[in-house]
Amino acid sequence: MQRWLERVARLVGQDVGLDLSRCRTSTLADVLTALAKALGLAGPDQVLDAAQGPHRRWIVERLISALLVHETFFYRYRAQLEELSDRVFPAILAARPSVFRIWSAGCATGPEPYSLAMIAVDVVQRLGVPTVVQVLGTDLAAEAIDVAKKAIYPGSATMDMPVAWREQFFEKEEAGWFRVKDSVRRLVRFDVHNLAHRPPTGPFHVITCRNVLMYLQQDAQHKAVGALASVLAKDGVLAVGHGESLRGFENLLVPDRGSAVNLYRLAKGIAMASEAMASEAMASEAMASEATPSELMSLGEKPLAPPLSAPVSRAKPPKNTHTIVLKGVYDEQANPQGVASLKAALADAVAGGLSVIIEADGALSLDGATARLILRAMRTCPMPMVVHATRDSVKQWARRYGVPLG
């Protein structure tokens, strides 16, 4: 059993970032035996050998479903949901957004996103705002998502709900089961999604990721929190579970002022960058497509230093952040190696899943191709990517090519 545990820990650690010590492993031997039978293999060892081959994905998915805990119920962590209902949702809806977007990340079988949709409908009706509610529920486990889509639950899952809401939002099924009414189901979409991967397209006004991060290894937690922050709206709120905290992620997220119920907002610098990126994204795209690759940005400094052989270096990064320090010439014609090594550093940073700061003041020359490279990385990076510059010439380059500065 121990050797199977170690092999499974490696497998789900590599593929999903799961911390096996937090998972339900007591039935592992039975699960592996059943998988061996289904694949016509001799036993658990052969299943784990087969997981190195073309069956890997199928085997990992089954293992994950068996290992993960999908415990959940309607109106879980009531104090937090009341805070969302009484203070947070009304504050966001006061700006009368046309669509109010909520993401329940790690939603298990669905009670959390349905509860959020019910609360949102209640607040929208109470305030009389003309806002459409859209809730996305995602989970790693496809089986849990299938249950969520059916929206049928035992009465025990609804016991923490306000009694009137049980009448308002559920229909009775047979033998003590309840079905979420279509009026709420219509507002909620479900998808299979791994938090260690690229997040769904944001921004979201509210994101919940409750009782999920605790199942992840530290690296996967960093990636997940970075991904969540990257799609949180500037004034949005991220909710984690009771007893969970985002201590150690202060560079990205800070406790919501006055909230004792585990709500977080984007840290100031990140919020500014996210606003800048949202408002300049379209302009950047247009400008970047107009600029010619060989265009050299004049920085008003003479003479240009000779191209450096290693123009990108990394300063010691603050926790959870990857810093790229620009040094020397970034011009496709004058120093193609400089641009190529920046490209490689950006690719590493994006793949590393951390938030990225580009310190641009050390650049002696920057061209349009470099701007496009950075803009493309900003679009593909699941985590916030910020360019810092204080020198006028660098700021001028950023303005010219629509590179948002944080």
Ligand SMILES: C[S@@+](CC[C@H](N)C(=O)[O-])C[C@H]1O[C@@H](n2cnc3c(N)ncnc32)[C@H](O)[C@@H]1O
């Ligand atoms: C205990 S449930 C929490 C459900 C709900 N958020 C709640 O608090 O009631 C944890 C869920 O996290 C999901 N999960 C674990 N790791 C995940 C990952 N890397 N990506 C997405 N979901 C994950 C599990 O499949 C499980 O359904």
